[in-house]
Each structure stands twice: as C-alpha cells, then as structure tokens.
Amino acid sequence: MFPPIVMVWFAFFLLGYSAADSQAEVVVQGVVLDAETGETLPRANIEVMGQAWGTIGNDKGAFRLVVDALPVTLRATHIGYAPAELLVAKAGPLKFRLQPIPLEVEGQIIDGDDPAVRIMGEVIRRKRAWAPLAHRYRVEAHTRQVLYSNQYIAAIRESLAELYRDRDKGLREQLKAKKHTANVSASMQVFAAAKYLFNLYDDEIALHGQTFLGPTHPQALKHYSFQLVGHKDDHYFISIQPKTSALPGWTGALVVQDGEYALVEAQLWPNRRLHPAGFATENGLGYRLKQHFARFAHGAWLPVETEYEIEGRLGTTTGSERIRRLRGAPTPQARLLGWTWLRGYELDVPSIDYAFAIEQALLVEPHSPTWDKFLDKRRADHPLTRREAQAFADLQQGFKPLAEQAVSALYRLHERRIGEEVPAVIGEDPLAQKTLVNDELLRDVVAGATGVHLDTSLTFFGQHVVEIPSAARGKLTPELWVNRVDALHFGARWRGTNLLGQRTGLYFKGGYNTGHGRFFAGVGSKRIWGTDGRSFTGLYYQRGTAPRYPSSLYTLADNSYPFLLSLDDYFDFYWRTRWRAEAGYRFAQQRSVLTLAFNRERHSSLRKETDFSFCSVQSNSSYVYKHLCADRDLTYRDNPPISAGRMTSLELVLDLGGLDPKAWHRTRLAAEYSDEWMGSFARFARLDARLDWHVERARGRFWPAESNYRLQAGAGLGRVPIQRHGTLDAGLVIVAPFGAFKTLRNRPYTGRHYAGFFWEQRWRTGLFERLGLGWRAHRWGLGWALHGAAGRVWGLVEDPPTRLHHELGLSLTLLDYLNVEYTRRLDRQEGHWSLSAKKTF
Structure with a gap:
C-alpha cells in the first residue's frame, strides 16, 4: 500500500491533467462531398493549415481529426478536384464540397486491379533500367x-x-x-x-530512425493501394495510401508522365508522427x-x-x-x-x-x-x-x-553526429561553440560535491524534464535540500566560463548545514588545451557531506521529498574533504573521454541530527495528523559510521560514447587503486562498469518501437571501505525510474561486488489501434511496455537477501510521459505499483 499522503498527492496530479485536457483538444469530424453530384469522396486529405498534420478520410468520405484548439482552418484536397478551405470556429459536423477539375481517363482494360497498379508497375520496371x-x-x-x-x-x-x-x-x-x-x-x-x-x-x-518504403520500391505494389484519379496533358494523376496502418508508409499523390512512365512530381505525408x-x-x-x-x-x-x-x-x-x-x-x-x-x-x-x-x-x-x-x-x-x-x-x-x-x-534536428566534424567558421574560436568545457565541465566540474547539478537540462528523479536556455547557464544558483544528518543544507554556487575565457571553466560553492553546524565549500577549475580542444586538465577542492553510496538516478534534492514525508532517507552520509587533480583526452571519432585522476581525501563519520518531518509540525488532533501521520513510526534510522581516516587513490575512467547521460549508447569503465604506501588508511582496488544501450526500431506498430538496456557490475579487491562499495538502486517512495529495482523501496543494495541487468521493451499505439482505440491512444499519448531486472550483491555490510533479485512487470504510458507500472518480484512472489517518467533521448 502507498502511504496516504502519497495517494493524495497523486490524486491532485491526475486531476490537474484531466482539467488541462478538458480545456485543450477538440474533436472535429465531417465528410467530403462532390459539389456537383453530392456523392462522398473517399480517402480525401484533410490538412490543418499552418501545420504539417492532418488525416485521411475513410471509404465513405468521413473524417475525424483532433486539433489543439479552435478556431482552425482546415483544407481538403482530392486528386481531380479543386482544394477547399473551411474556417472551423466551433465543433460540429463539417461538409467540404469540392469542385471537380476536368480530367480525362483513357480507356483501360480492367483486369481486377486499378489501372494505376499497371502504371506504377511500369514505373518500377523502368526505374530498374536507369x-x-x-x-x-x-x-x-x-x-x-x-x-x-x-x-x-x-x-x-x-x-x-x-x-x-x-x-x-x-x-x-x-x-x-x-x-x-x-x-x-x-x-x-x-x-x-x-x-x-x-x-x-x-x-x-529514412526519417528519424524509421524506414518508409518508397512508392517505387520493388514491393510497393504489395504495400500500397494505388488509384488512378485522372489523366490530363500527358500525365497520370494517382493517389497512394498504405494497405495497412501497422507499417510505416506514405499517403498522398503522384504524377506520372505518360509514355515515359516516370515520376515527375510526388507529394507525400508519413502515416504517423x-x-x-x-x-x-x-x-x-x-x-x-x-x-x-x-x-x-x-x-x-x-x-x-x-x-x-x-x-x-x-x-x-x-x-x-x-x-x-x-x-x-x-x-x-x-x-x-x-x-x-x-x-x-x-x-x-x-x-x-x-x-x-x-x-x-x-x-x-x-x-x-x-x-x-x-x-x-x-x-x-x-x-x-x-x-x-x-x-x-x-x-x-x-x-x-x-x-x-x-x-x-x-x-538543430541534424546537428553533427558521430564521425561528422564541422570545421569552425573563419574568425570564430572553434572552442567557443561546443567545447569540452561547455559539455563536460558545466556538468561534471562539481563531481566531488553532491546535490542537484545545474545541467543543460533540469532533472526530476533522474529524468530530464526541460532544457535550460544557454543564457541561464553559468549563473549564481541556490543549493538547498534536507536530510536527517544535514537537517537543512542551504548555500549557493556559481560556475561558468566567462571569467578566464572560453577555454577555462570555474566553479565556486559555499553554505551551511544546520544539523551538525558545519560550513561546506568548494572550488574547481578545468581548462582545455590544444587547437582541437581535446586535451584537458582540472583541479578541485571540496569539503562537505557526501552520500556513502553513489546513485546514478537520484540527487540529494530528490531525497528531500520522502524525508519531508517521514519516509526515511534514501542515503547514508559521511563528511569528506577532497583534493582532486585530473587530466584527460577526448577522442573525436568515438566520442569518448579518457580521464586519469589523483584523489587526496579525509573521511569522518556523521551522526543523525534531526527527526524533523512534515508530520512533526502537525497537531496530534489535526485532521492531517490523524489521517496521514498517526500509527506511523516517525523516527528516522541512525546514520551508520564509516571507516574514517585519510585516503589517497588513483582513478582511471573511460567514457565510451561521450559524457551525455542521454546518449543512445554509453559505456563507463572505471578503476580505482589505493594503497598504504600512498598514505591511505586502506589498501584496495575497485573495478566498475556500466553499459547503457538504447535501440529504436521501425518494424511496425506491433513490434517494440524501442528498447532500453542497462548493465551494471563492479568488484572490490582488498579491504574496501564501505564508502567505496557499489550500489544497485531501488525505487524511491512510489517513483522507480529505469535502472532501479521497482520492487525494492527506499534502500538500495550495496556491497563490495555487485551485478545488475535492467531492460524494457516499449510499444507505442499498435495494441490500442487493434482494440479500436487508435485516436484515443494518440490523444492521450498512450503506450505500453514490458520491463524486468535481475541482480544481486556480494560482500555485504548489511543483511539484504543474498539470493538473486528477479522481477518482471508491465507499464502503461500516459500523456507520452508518465508510466504507471505493476512489477512482480519473482523470487519472493510479491508485487508493487510504481510511477516513472518515460526515458527520453
């Protein structure tokens, strides 16, 4: 069961969407007629003026179209007829009356197929020759x-x-x-x-990862329905539409030159967004x-x-x-x-x-x-x-x-891709437009610090929500979160590239933790070198609270939400003072980065400082307390001690596929070594690997439209302190993004050795179209997916289950963004509901 306060929040969330939808979209429907005979015109094109969007009428001339709002201007076209436009100010049955254009159709021998089939067959045959x-x-x-x-x-x-x-x-x-x-x-x-x-x-x-058969493909006669509309001035006018909507295809009109049997004009629309x-x-x-x-x-x-x-x-x-x-x-x-x-x-x-x-x-x-x-x-x-x-x-x-x-x-639809380098315009610094400083420094210069990262996009529970305009980057921004150790963590940070030129990035931060009464601070600088801007060096200093185990999905700001609801912290914490020096190189063709770093750190334990929560400020007799807080343990768990002392280590990291967390294919390999001769309190080595893989397919609506895979694994050798253990993430309250165990809540798995595999297969609207819900699926942004995960940890400090965690689930996508998921844990026979944001690339 979800906590009542979470259910209340979720109800308001859905209510807001419903209210928005009730005021947003309008269904427009009507019929297209011959202005002289009054007969219906089948398969006419209906277009929203000013938008490359519309629909196709059915065999009886009727059409149905969802528009954002009224008024709109619709345009109806049909080969052999003059186009007509209607201004639609209110919803209601529409009638387009198209005036015929004189077109002559030659006498044809009818053999069961439309004459257009013979004509297009000849076009395809002659194309093979030239x-x-x-x-x-x-x-x-x-x-x-x-x-x-x-x-x-x-x-x-x-x-x-x-x-x-x-x-x-x-x-x-x-x-x-x-x-x-x-x-x-x-x-x-x-x-x-x-x-x-x-x-x-x-x-x-090919358009954006989907492959459409052309109208002159050798298999086009099997894939498309061609209809001869008329003949005029030695040209055939032919309409085209797919025989099935399950596969990518074209709808529109073709003009074929008589005698030559060659296309002279084509106007086509894809049959899907x-x-x-x-x-x-x-x-x-x-x-x-x-x-x-x-x-x-x-x-x-x-x-x-x-x-x-x-x-x-x-x-x-x-x-x-x-x-x-x-x-x-x-x-x-x-x-x-x-x-x-x-x-x-x-x-x-x-x-x-x-x-x-x-x-x-x-x-x-x-x-x-x-x-x-x-x-x-x-x-x-x-x-x-x-x-x-x-x-x-x-x-x-x-x-x-x-x-x-x-x-x-x-x-920017087709900006530079892998293997494509666009030389800079003369007179401009090639590093000033898209450089390692702007791509990597402004994201990772504060890697030693924890909390919300001012990225090129804002995130919510690990998902990219909205792009930040470039003019807003490199500004002074606040840093704020709460947890049971820091209590209230507040301060500010600044980072940008406009103090020492475009080749140098700087970072400053500072503030105060009210729980243990300590100030936190940080400063860092990274510079790129060479005419190609591929080499870089960096030097950083950080002192402040750090999470004991890393998470690739959640920040300390994300952790504030369940903490305020008295649902406990996701993280454990310790105090860290760190110096870090690094040097690296970015490989152009592979979009990869190799980094070698030297870390000098001092670690100490922190204790729990507060049990403050939303419930602690409610009166015991209040309605909110009785229904949301009563009969619940409002005491947070203690913060465990760590192995304290000085740690010195060397770190080697190889990022294959670049540093963008939204990259389609990305692999991160990391190795860290620490020894007593380096002045460290522990002798150990760590190896970590993470592979993210995203695949989009164009095999039709009844095949998975996209697949996501993540493989995480790591091993520790020697006396690995617990603050260097690896992590397999869990869900946070009811939110469980891709890459987390959806049936594990609020506490991740941690250990010296770990391995986990996460996958999802995602479909779009094919199933809903088969059920007759196609227009609703497009309107509500519906989709569905199968997902699963398996993994375990070894060398445990705590006592989670030692056997393999294995789960399988089904999710429904709403509004093309929100996933509502049910996941069954197979090794324990228990199920959980969760929410997540659709992973975007």
Missing part, C-alpha cells in the same frame, strides 16, 4: 529554411553547397556560401542541408514532403526541386503541455518550411572520388565568397516573398536570440 546510372553524381544545391513560431517568422537561413552522392558511401557536402538573419547563433549558421533532403524516388526513405532522437516533443513531428523530378543523361530521373514542411511542439511533452495550456501559456508551435533547388547535375565525375577522400560529411570552405557576390545570383531565381523579405529586414535589428527559443530545435 537507377544504376544515378548512383554517383555531383549537384549544386541552394537551400532556404524559414522557421516559424506560431504564425510569426522566427528566423531565416540559406546556403549554397555542392553535394556529392555515392550509393555505397553516402553524401558529402561542401558549403560555398551562407546567409541568415542576425538572431541565428553561430552553432546554427553552418548547417548540413543534405541532412534535411530526401529522394522520393528511392526504394527506402515521427519522434526524433534527443528531442522532447508533445506528440512527435508532422512531415509534408514534395518533390519535382526531371530527366537527365542516359534517361535518369533526378530531383530538381524539393519542398518540405516539419511541425510540432518541441522542448515539451504531452503531459507538461497540458499543464502549460491550463496555465494559458502553451509552447509555441514550431514550423519549418524548407526548399532546396538542385541544378548542374554531373554523373560519375572524378570530383566525387575527391570529395569522399575527406572524412568530414560537411566541409566548410575556409574563404567562402560573400553572399552578395556568390549567392544573390541564385536568389534572383527564387526570391524571398514579401513577408519573408520584411521579416528578414526586421530580424536584422532588434530581436530575441533564436537559441533561447524552443522552436530553434527544428534548426
């Missing part, structure tokens, strides 16, 4: 990207580049010139336009893709103009967005309109080999010509609209930096 000729080419690309925040233009950027494509080796891009509004930060000025590009003529099109890795979104991203093709040498058909629209709310989740709307401050709708014009194709030329002799996927020329000299000639062919030109002029003056706006994430 496709090998188009596997290697060079082309000039002019790209323009206009970023919207709601209905306002937030930024514009353009580039001119040469693209080199090899089927087996991928893409290379050489940036020739660029131009942008003044509010675009340096890290977003140089961008890989090729990362946003696609070729709808390809067999497979997409979830980019590393970006929190309310309900994924909507895409609209459009492309024109032309014939080149040897009969090859290649794209000459590409248009794409991407929309969504970024930097938020379904759950948090409902709360924002309840408060009347929703996250702005981000929309990116992009165009790429391609010209000057050269097939299989020697310069392609030269381009792939360079490892970088994006190469910036050291002396790029100015825009006026090189790129305005291209703009003359594709001028800015009046609205874009006015916005460009306005944004050159007073503006809010784009980096501080949530919509900027659409400019």
Whole structure:
C-alpha cells in the first residue's frame, strides 16, 4: 500500500491533467462531398493549415481529426478536384464540397486491379533500367529554411553547397556560401542541408530512425493501394495510401508522365508522427514532403526541386503541455518550411572520388565568397516573398536570440553526429561553440560535491524534464535540500566560463548545514588545451557531506521529498574533504573521454541530527495528523559510521560514447587503486562498469518501437571501505525510474561486488489501434511496455537477501510521459505499483 499522503498527492496530479485536457483538444469530424453530384469522396486529405498534420478520410468520405484548439482552418484536397478551405470556429459536423477539375481517363482494360497498379508497375520496371546510372553524381544545391513560431517568422537561413552522392558511401557536402538573419547563433549558421533532403524516388526513405518504403520500391505494389484519379496533358494523376496502418508508409499523390512512365512530381505525408532522437516533443513531428523530378543523361530521373514542411511542439511533452495550456501559456508551435533547388547535375565525375577522400560529411570552405557576390545570383531565381523579405529586414535589428527559443530545435534536428566534424567558421574560436568545457565541465566540474547539478537540462528523479536556455547557464544558483544528518543544507554556487575565457571553466560553492553546524565549500577549475580542444586538465577542492553510496538516478534534492514525508532517507552520509587533480583526452571519432585522476581525501563519520518531518509540525488532533501521520513510526534510522581516516587513490575512467547521460549508447569503465604506501588508511582496488544501450526500431506498430538496456557490475579487491562499495538502486517512495529495482523501496543494495541487468521493451499505439482505440491512444499519448531486472550483491555490510533479485512487470504510458507500472518480484512472489517518467533521448 502507498502511504496516504502519497495517494493524495497523486490524486491532485491526475486531476490537474484531466482539467488541462478538458480545456485543450477538440474533436472535429465531417465528410467530403462532390459539389456537383453530392456523392462522398473517399480517402480525401484533410490538412490543418499552418501545420504539417492532418488525416485521411475513410471509404465513405468521413473524417475525424483532433486539433489543439479552435478556431482552425482546415483544407481538403482530392486528386481531380479543386482544394477547399473551411474556417472551423466551433465543433460540429463539417461538409467540404469540392469542385471537380476536368480530367480525362483513357480507356483501360480492367483486369481486377486499378489501372494505376499497371502504371506504377511500369514505373518500377523502368526505374530498374536507369537507377544504376544515378548512383554517383555531383549537384549544386541552394537551400532556404524559414522557421516559424506560431504564425510569426522566427528566423531565416540559406546556403549554397555542392553535394556529392555515392550509393555505397553516402553524401558529402561542401558549403560555398551562407546567409541568415542576425538572431541565428553561430552553432546554427553552418548547417548540413543534405541532412534535411530526401529522394522520393528511392526504394527506402529514412526519417528519424524509421524506414518508409518508397512508392517505387520493388514491393510497393504489395504495400500500397494505388488509384488512378485522372489523366490530363500527358500525365497520370494517382493517389497512394498504405494497405495497412501497422507499417510505416506514405499517403498522398503522384504524377506520372505518360509514355515515359516516370515520376515527375510526388507529394507525400508519413502515416504517423515521427519522434526524433534527443528531442522532447508533445506528440512527435508532422512531415509534408514534395518533390519535382526531371530527366537527365542516359534517361535518369533526378530531383530538381524539393519542398518540405516539419511541425510540432518541441522542448515539451504531452503531459507538461497540458499543464502549460491550463496555465494559458502553451509552447509555441514550431514550423519549418524548407526548399532546396538542385541544378548542374554531373554523373560519375572524378570530383566525387575527391570529395569522399575527406572524412568530414560537411566541409566548410575556409574563404567562402560573400553572399552578395556568390549567392544573390541564385536568389534572383527564387526570391524571398514579401513577408519573408520584411521579416528578414526586421530580424536584422532588434530581436530575441533564436537559441533561447524552443522552436530553434527544428534548426538543430541534424546537428553533427558521430564521425561528422564541422570545421569552425573563419574568425570564430572553434572552442567557443561546443567545447569540452561547455559539455563536460558545466556538468561534471562539481563531481566531488553532491546535490542537484545545474545541467543543460533540469532533472526530476533522474529524468530530464526541460532544457535550460544557454543564457541561464553559468549563473549564481541556490543549493538547498534536507536530510536527517544535514537537517537543512542551504548555500549557493556559481560556475561558468566567462571569467578566464572560453577555454577555462570555474566553479565556486559555499553554505551551511544546520544539523551538525558545519560550513561546506568548494572550488574547481578545468581548462582545455590544444587547437582541437581535446586535451584537458582540472583541479578541485571540496569539503562537505557526501552520500556513502553513489546513485546514478537520484540527487540529494530528490531525497528531500520522502524525508519531508517521514519516509526515511534514501542515503547514508559521511563528511569528506577532497583534493582532486585530473587530466584527460577526448577522442573525436568515438566520442569518448579518457580521464586519469589523483584523489587526496579525509573521511569522518556523521551522526543523525534531526527527526524533523512534515508530520512533526502537525497537531496530534489535526485532521492531517490523524489521517496521514498517526500509527506511523516517525523516527528516522541512525546514520551508520564509516571507516574514517585519510585516503589517497588513483582513478582511471573511460567514457565510451561521450559524457551525455542521454546518449543512445554509453559505456563507463572505471578503476580505482589505493594503497598504504600512498598514505591511505586502506589498501584496495575497485573495478566498475556500466553499459547503457538504447535501440529504436521501425518494424511496425506491433513490434517494440524501442528498447532500453542497462548493465551494471563492479568488484572490490582488498579491504574496501564501505564508502567505496557499489550500489544497485531501488525505487524511491512510489517513483522507480529505469535502472532501479521497482520492487525494492527506499534502500538500495550495496556491497563490495555487485551485478545488475535492467531492460524494457516499449510499444507505442499498435495494441490500442487493434482494440479500436487508435485516436484515443494518440490523444492521450498512450503506450505500453514490458520491463524486468535481475541482480544481486556480494560482500555485504548489511543483511539484504543474498539470493538473486528477479522481477518482471508491465507499464502503461500516459500523456507520452508518465508510466504507471505493476512489477512482480519473482523470487519472493510479491508485487508493487510504481510511477516513472518515460526515458527520453
């Protein structure tokens, strides 16, 4: 049973979401009709204007669509008919009446299939003949990207580049010139336009980890339903939609040239929202893709103009967005309109080999010509609209930096990836944009201190909740928590890189613990070296309370919540004074960091100082005390003593996959050695390893959409003091994030040797769609998962069970964020309910 006070809190939590939802989304439904005959038009496209989001009508012309709020403008399209728009101000049955456009359909011999099947079969057959000729080419690309925040233009950027494509080796891009509004930060000025590009003529099109079969894939006739809508001016007009919604597919329209049997135009929408890795979104991203093709040498058909629209709310989740709307401050709708014009194709030329002799996927020329000299000639062919030109002029003056706006994430969808190094723009310090100082120092410079870490994102019980704007980092921030030893811990800290330059990070902290009456303090500095900024050194001093066993999931601020509810501390504590000197190197290609450190520490025991809690300030006759505090032991456990004395050690740490805790694949290997000849009171060695692995799949809605794995193990040799024992985390009250035993509460397993394996397989909406709950699943952000864990510890100080802890459970995801879980412990035959936040990447 959950403590009553926890149940009260949870009830208000769900009530808040329900209230937010009741005011947020509206269901709009209607039918699409032929304006002349009054007959229904099956499978019409319904689009929300200003958003790359909509739906497809059914075979009877009816549609159902969930929108954020009213009013909205809807647009209905159907091949062979003129589009129609409706302003929807209130919910109610809608009727679109589309006027037919004269299209002639040639006489066809009907053999049971739509004539479009024969036409597309011929397109696929002819593609096999010319496709090998188009596997290697060079082309000039002019790209323009206009970023919207709601209905306002937030930024514009353009580039001119040469693209080199090899089927087996991928893409290379050489940036020739660029131009942008003044509010675009340096890290977003140089961008890989090729990362946003696609070729709808390809067999497979990959978008954010999902693979969509192209309309000309050899298996496209089995995967898609094609319907001939009409024929005009030697072109066939064909609609396309997947035969099943269980697999990724396209919905839209194709234009095929008669006689040539080749695509000349395609406008397609994915049949699902997409979830980019590393970006929190309310309900994924909507895409609209459009492309024109032309014939080149040897009969090859290649794209000459590409248009794409991407929309969504970024930097938020379904759950948090409902709360924002309840408060009347929703996250702005981000929309990116992009165009790429391609010209000057050269097939299989020697310069392609030269381009792939360079490892970088994006190469910036050291002396790029100015825009006026090189790129305005291209703009003359594709001028800015009046609205874009006015916005460009306005944004050159007073503006809010784009980096501080949530919509900027659409400019960062394809930032540098593994193996891709973007050389710095001339005149800028390459270390000033994304450096080891800003990535690693501002996260780990206070590794010797405990408590809430001011990261690039705020955390709650180990989960990243919201990104902190860069302008807010490096400020003076408070440090506050409570526990049974410190009582009230309060103070402040500052850290940043603007005192001694961008290559040096500094850290200061100080404050007071009311329980044992001691001041805590800390100071640290880290500097990076070399022109590439890969080497670094650091020196730190810390004195203060430290947890006896480490946790990768909880901070001391997290521990304050159960403490105030009289649910005991998660941690035990000791007093530590530490000097630490370190040196390291970051490997570029593997995104890995090797660190060698020397630690000089003094440890002493601390005793429990307080039994204060929420219940201790309630009157025994009060309603709150009688229902939430009575008949409970309100005394905290004692804080156990440690092995006291001076400790000196050497530490070697290898982080594979970088230092970002949200990385998809990350391995941390650590070794520590301490000996008496070094002046230490104990002789021991420790080995620790942790592997985190995240996999996303695109095999359909009835396969797991993503998998998470964590393996932790460690061993101690010699006389390992208890403050150096390893840990397997437990749940905290009712919160049990991934990486914790969900059937173990409030006290972790600790020991000299430990091993644990945690896993979860997560599905999205496929099961709910099979049950006829598809639209509700999308509206409420539903999903489900199987999870489990197994592990044990050896060399125990305390007396937890010595046998293997083994558990298996099921979780339901609500609002695309909150997991409600039931887990069964298999070695004890007992079950527990818990909550957690969905792990995001």
